[in-house]
Amino acid sequence: NCGQCTLWCPTSAISEKSEIQKVKDAINDPNKVVFVQTAPSTRVGLGEEFGLPAGTWVQGQQVAALRRVGFDKVFDTNFTADLTIMEEGSELVKRITNKEVTPQITSCCPGWVKFCEYYYSDLLDHLSSAKSPQQMFGAVLKTYYAKKNNVDPEKIFSVSIMPCTAKKFEKERPEFNSAGQYWKNKNIRDVDASLTTRELAVLIKENDIDLTKLPEENYDPMMGAGSGAGLIFGNTGGVMEAAVRSAYFLITEQKAPEALFKLAPIRGLEGIKEATLNVPGVGDVKVAVVHGLNNARIVMDEVRAGKSPYHFIEIMACPGGCISGGGQPRTSVPPSDEVRKQRIATMYNKDASYVLRESHENPEIKKLYQDFLEQPLSHIAHDLLHTKYTERKGNLKAKKLV
Numbered sequence: 387n388c389g390q391c392t393l394w395c396p397t398s399a400i401s402e403k404s405e406i407q408k409v410k411d412a413i414n415d416p417n418k419v420v421f422v423q424t425a426p427s428t429r430v431g432l433g434e435e436f437g438l439p440a441g442t443w444v445q446g447q448q449v450a451a452l453r454r455v456g457f458d459k460v461f462d463t464n465f466t467a468d469l470t471i472m473e474e475g476s477e478l479v480k481r482i483t484n485k486e487v488t489p490q491i492t493s494c495c496p497g498w499v500k501f502c503e504y505y506y507s508d509l510l511d512h513l514s515s516a517k518s519p520q521q522m523f524g525a526v527l528k529t530y531y532a533k534k535n536n537v538d539p540e541k542i543f544s545v546s547i548m549p550c551t552a553k554k555f556e557k558e559r560p561e562f563n564s565a566g567q568y569w570k571n572k573n574i575r576d577v578d579a580s581l582t583t584r585e586l587a588v589l590i591k592e593n594d595i596d597l598t599k600l601p602e603e604n605y606d607p608m609m610g611a612g613s614g615a616g617l618i619f620g621n622t623g624g625v626m627e628a629a630v631r632s633a634y635f636l637i638t639e640q641k642a643p644e645a646l647f648k649l650a651p652i653r654g655l656e657g658i659k660e661a662t663l664n665v666p667g668v669g670d671v672k673v674a675v676v677h678g679l680n681n682a683r684i685v686m687d688e689v690r691a692g693k694s695p696y697h698f699i700e701i702m703a704c705p706g707g708c709i710s711g712g713g714q715p716r717t718s719v720p721p722s723d724e725v726r727k728q729r730i731a732t733m734y735n736k737d738a739s740y741v742l743r744e745s746h747e748n749p750e751i752k753k754l755y756q757d758f759l760e761q762p763l764s765h766i767a768h769d770l771l772h773t774k775y776t777e778r779k780g781n782l783k784a785k786k787l788v
């Protein structure tokens with residue numbers, strides 16, 4: 387077990403099983419093309435494995451290292467973080483305008499999702515049906531990208547670099563074979579292997595590569611562009627802030643006001659944060675941001691009692707969000723608040739420096755809808771990008787788990 391997660395994840399979802407050899411075998415297999423995606427928060431963690439201070443930005447060096455390790459294409463999970471926002475934001479707008487079940491609750495954290503499936507299975511209809519960025523990436527890679535580039539989807543080996551050990555579990559969920567269903571080929575899985583940030587560091591070092599000496603390189607096109615909104619997905623409050631920027635636009639067809647680009651009440655390390663947003667045509671929208679599963683229990687008990695004041699809730703299992711996930715470097719175990727703050731500060735500073743800060747403005751996302759997905763919540767978007775959850779109450783061994 388990863389150490390950190392056993393502290394925080396009571397669901398046994400999280401155990402670290404190395405997939406380094408599996409990835410090396412794929413890289414050495416002449417019949418495979420090996421494509422990789424990198425999660426938002428690995429770029430503010432990886433440097434610590436090479437002696438750099440917590441929060442050092444190594445996005446470009448990480449891309450360069452992945453190419454030198456042997457990946458054929460290096461893509462960005464921020465691209466599908468933007469896609470998740472498009473689908474999840476559209477779902478939220480639909481739920482609010484049609485007076486469907488609210489609060490909508492985020493579902494991009496597999497540690498949280500599994501916890502909910504065990505302990506709050508009566509509330510699964512509150513979870514957004516939008517898949518996580520990791521899983522959307524795999525589904526789009528082996529359909530849209532494969533088709534556009536004439537690559538045999540069965541030859542694609544899809545790897546994710548994640549700050550998270552629970553992502554290894556998530557990719558194995560039987561339902562995450564949307565590309566296989568699309569091609570009617572049960573051998574095709576959406577994501578074939580997931581490495582933690584720490585495993586990536588091992589792979590880089592095994593190849594005698596010094597990350598600190600590498601030039602900064604750019605992601606490959608088509609699935610390599612991400613907005614500032616996609617980037618801040620990696621820290622507590624980031625998914626909500628990203629969603630708010632786009633949901634405002636989807637409802638009003640106007641750019642969100644400047645205040646929504648630095649949503650102070652939902653930033654920082656307080657366990658439960660909330661904000662009220664006034665959206666023209668809708669009125670007050672109340673949102674909450676929660677990290678750590680003990681805090682999740684508090685807001686979920688409120689939802690169960692019918693007393694939740696919120697329309698939308700972000701929940702992340704790890705305190706601080708993915709920047710301090712169980713797969714990140716162990717500069718301190720568990721990460722100190724100081725380390726968390728340094729990683730988070732880099733994320734927000736980079737977002738503030740970007741020209742592209744809204745998911746719906748990402749040109750590669752616009753092209754994906756134009757050429758393939760049609761529009762958010764379309765039939766094909768539902769097939770590839772949305773999912774259902776599993777009641778696991780019957781399997782619960784609560785006495786061991788909490």
Ligand code: SF4
Pocket residue numbers: 494495496497498549550551552553702703704707708709710711712713
């Ligand atoms: Fe994984 Fe992020 Fe959830 Fe932690 S918060 S379990 S790193 S997805």
